[in-house]
Amino acid sequence: MRFRKPETSSLEAAAVFNSVELADPQAMRAYQEAALRRQMAYLAKNSDFYRRRFAEAGLKFEDIRTVADLARVPFTTKQELRDSLAKVRPLGEHVAARLDDIVQIQASSGTTGSPSYVGLTERDAVAWQEMTARALFACGIRPGDLVLHTFSMGKGFVGGIPMFQAVQYLGAIDIPIGADGGADRLLVAARDLRPRCIIGTPNFLLYLAEIARTVTGVEATELGVERLIVGGEPGGGIPAIREALESRWNAKCCELLGGTDLGCTYWAESDSQAGMHMVAPDHILVELINPETGEPIDFVEGAKGELVYTALAREASPVVRFRSGDQVVVTSTSMADGRPGPTIRCVGRTDDMLIVRGVNLFPSSVQEVVAALAETNGVMRIVADFEGHSTQGNLKVLVERAQDRDPAEDDSLKQLVEARIRNTLAVKAEVRVVRTDFFAKPGVQKVSLTLRAMPDLAEA
Template sequence: MRDDTKPFSPMETRPWDDIVQLQDRLLREQVQYLAQHSDFYQTKLADARIDAGRIRSVADLQEVPFTCKQELRDSLKARPLLGLHQAARQEDIVQIQASSGTTGSPAYVGLTSSDKAAWAEVTARGLYACGVRKGDFVLHAFAMSKGFVGGIPIYQGIERIGAIDVPIGADGGADRLLIAARDARPRCVVGTPNYLLHLANIAEEVIGMPASALGVERLIVGGEPGGGNPAIRGALEQAWGAKCCELMGGTDLGCVYWAESDDQRGMYFVGADHILAELVDPESGTTLPWEVGAKGELVYTSLQRQASPVLRFRSGDHVVVTAIGGPGGRTAPAIRCFGRTDDMLIVRGVNVFPSAIQDVVSAMAPVVLGVVRVLADFEGHTTQGNLKLFVERAAGQVAESDADVSAQVETRIRNALAVKVEVTMVRHGFFMAPGAQKTQLTLRKMPDLAM
């Protein structure tokens, strides 16, 4: 019988020094593979005058230039469908996944049978860390369509554990998800935090009972900011009567490779034999040590990857290290993600993430309930003006209280983030309810306030 206090894989409890030695060997093999099979990295390493044979250890990576998202977009455009960085023969590719495509066309990645098995294994480790166990019913509330990694790859991770996926998906609709929850009584629900909160808010209307009466024990959230926010987490746990754990991944490397455990000190790295993670200073690019309290951007290198491997890929995820090692003998670092480079705005010289604004507003419940949008109606990411926010009124709140509530929000954000904002209150329910797409906190155009 499995000891549920132990992680899913022995890899998660190996001494970290042993893991680094393993990564050194796997890195040498991966770089040699790139030099032989990837047109993209053959050119990139040649342009940087780097002989692949010189990359012998994790420490040697610092001389290798980063791979940025725009380079991968250009690669995909140059050679559709999988780009110049496709490194496996087409006949060996058995699965293709796609990003959400929020900045244009989706980014496609390929998987060979070996890659597919690795994704399922690492995703299973993450879901297991978050509480999924063999035999559990798991209600699937991430989008199942469009090739998103929250769809089929999450299903494959659930299957790898031996749990039972109830594959309705966010695109199946809120009503059908809640009916399935009523009928199947799943132990776990997976989905984005805002969508699971929306489901809880409409449960009594749809199925005649609160979400807390459905018997759910675990909420496993990811795909957008909010899961690590204490106010949003608290609202989820209260509404569902269940423990909430967060996970994180990305289309370019895998489905899930960071996941929270029962200690809830942050998301532990669960894929060290398939992904090499570096923490770097986002300004200088200098590699930082994995120490509690360290802040930086995550940079990834594929290990044992065949179809769409990447080398020193800048994820844009800005994180803080919250723990080193954890329950069940875990040895990996744990992190919280507090923003993304793509989302960051510079307001009168101050860097601010929309997710940080959401965190501040969410903590003001019940004055407001945390539904906020940032209006970035300026070119690029920099403004010398005050930042404009739209905040939904709490249910039952009247327009006469708008001035007072706006002032409270403005003061709280100024004190917490050193940014001056101008708040416009809008009616409760003004913004579209969460659904299959990720919740976008930033607007580029003024909404129609007469809606």
């Protein structure tokens, strides 16, 4: 595998990793449409899956020449890709490259079902490294930086090897211990090696800060970390959690977003911290839709919708109009740090959304309410002990009390949290306060904010 080792001097003062991130929107749209036509021709030649899908829709590949034409193409869903993978092993009917041209197989975390496996040709792998390097650069990593890797390095997760490769491609130095290596080993490495940057999930980095003094003899603020780059789960965009991360590490926190079906990461937050930019418009065409109707939504400030993606130069596992399930809000449309285009925050995934007495609710919204209360330690779980995603009952929420808070005050805390949830989210909640550290500390697995059964509360 080839790695890009750029001249450090050429990127020290650069605003972006690749000048394409600053491209004029009209010029980029022309490039995207030319790339779209090339991708359609590639699919016509190589993809059984999309040949069948287009035929069923009465479409010809040569009909799709512009972004407007793309709206005629049916969406591709996660379940359709799962069905494709089950139908044709190992990489599904939608694989569009020969197996002997594939150099990697990556997998999603599988948090909403069986993992999704995607193939990468050498060209695809280099594209992933390029996109992710742009994202990491936007978040503040520079060539020569030491980067402590706290995402899981195992299970084929894209936060592992692909992220490691992207750090090297950028020209930085990865310390690939990973969450799998354990919290103690990571903190000792932070003490001994003094990395400038740490990459990982927000909840795990909060946990590392919590135990830093016990493991290393000093607080996390004294370890010299300047940048926290987080992703993989909700939290990085929640103000209270971000503030906790920045204060406990004395470091700036920026957020990433991606997905296995398109790449490792391709949305990233810059120093403005105004939301995440799409840093790979030459590789991915993105749409915003109403998740209920499928109708397009303009990227205007305040708009909310689901992200839909079309790969523009993918060989092994290309997707067209793929419904990501990521529900976002557009935070800005003005240029930030020179990058044109909108910025976004992810508010949750379609698969995670609950409907409580007719009100759509993302678990991350409840987490945001709880994290803002100093009377808690910010840790909560929703108990969705009902069939499907909809209930006519009250929302059941378990909340850990703050460290050293008197359990005798649990009733007042329960009432406070219930009132905040009701006033902020317009749902009635039944809150149970549990002891600090009732829930397992974060580690290799992403934190799931929803439980499907009530845990044993005998020692809560």
